[in-house]
Amino acid sequence: MPELPEVETVRRELEERVSGRKIEKIIVNASRLLRGISEKSFISQVTGTSITGVQRAGKLLIIELSCGKAITVHLKMTGQLVYPGDGKASRVRFLLSGGGYLDFNDRRLFAEIGLTDDWRRIDFVESLGPEPFDVSPAVFHAMLAGRKTKIKPLLLDQTFMAGIGNLYAAESLFRAGIHPAREARSLSAQESGLLLAAISKTLKEAIRHNGSSLDQYVRPSGEKGDFVRFHKVYAKEGRICGRCGGTIKRISLGGRGTYFCPGCQK
Numbered sequence: 001m002p003e004l005p006e007v008e009t010v011r012r013e014l015e016e017r018v019s020g021r022k023i024e025k026i027i028v029n030a031s032r033l034l035r036g037i038s039e040k041s042f043i044s045q046v047t048g049t050s051i052t053g054v055q056r057a058g059k060l061l062i063i064e065l066s067c068g069k070a071i072t073v074h075l076k077m078t079g080q081l082v083y084p085g086d087g088k089a090s091r092v093r094f095l096l097s098g099g100g101y102l103d104f105n106d107r108r109l110f111a112e113i114g115l116t117d118d119w120r121r122i123d124f125v126e127s128l129g130p131e132p133f134d135v136s137p138a139v140f141h142a143m144l145a146g147r148k149t150k151i152k153p154l155l156l157d158q159t160f161m162a163g164i165g166n167l168y169a170a171e172s173l174f175r176a177g178i179h180p181a182r183e184a185r186s187l188s189a190q191e192s193g194l195l196l197a198a199i200s201k202t203l204k205e206a207i208r209h210n211g212s213s214l215d216q217y218v219r220p221s222g223e224k225g226d227f228v229r230f231h232k233v234y235a236k237e238g239r240i241c242g243r244c245g246g247t248i249k250r251i252s253l254g255g256r257g258t259y260f261c262p263g264c265q266k
């Protein structure tokens, strides 16, 4: 599933490619992706408006429009936004001024597209915890204090912190040398500082490499994200740890597969 680095990559590339363009026509091939709005209403409200900017809140993508409204896009498992698209797998197509379609593809149809008057006030955005880059080490340590929850499932909780999913939680915990099943409250100030720094560094490196294309995720250009080759533990069960020579393990935490190195993570 696309996480913060993938959604941020999509945001940046979309802003470059489609900002300022007018949406001249919309073709909806899968109306079930539209949430809280009918196909007819979506088409009539969005057609003729221009894209003024692209924002991100956690894993949510926000396409701001000249009419003052915004299209919200949650890519979920297999959503893609591609420009210019070829229409082969498109669920929703936006014909833009100057030519070319912005295609929304989604093989598994789990994605959600909405239209909102004020995206900062929608429940999903208001429920989000802070962005990892906005938190100081002292505040992060205070956020962990008193919490018996295991650290890895806590990092996946979007109300605790926004944007981290299964992949970057595993990679960040490995880089910080922290076992994913540790109780959050057991982390010392030094350990929580190391973890916050590892989260920030891992996410920034992943953004620099345009995210991780493991499954369906692609950049708006259609190219893949390159960060997969820097993964240390994710989906590497049974492989040799590059740091200690031990064997990478997989356990289940909070119902999610969790990869880590027992030698490196305490």
Ligand SMILES: [Zn+2]
Pocket: 241, 242, 243, 244, 245, 246, 261, 262, 263, 264, 265
């Ligand atoms: Zn190791």
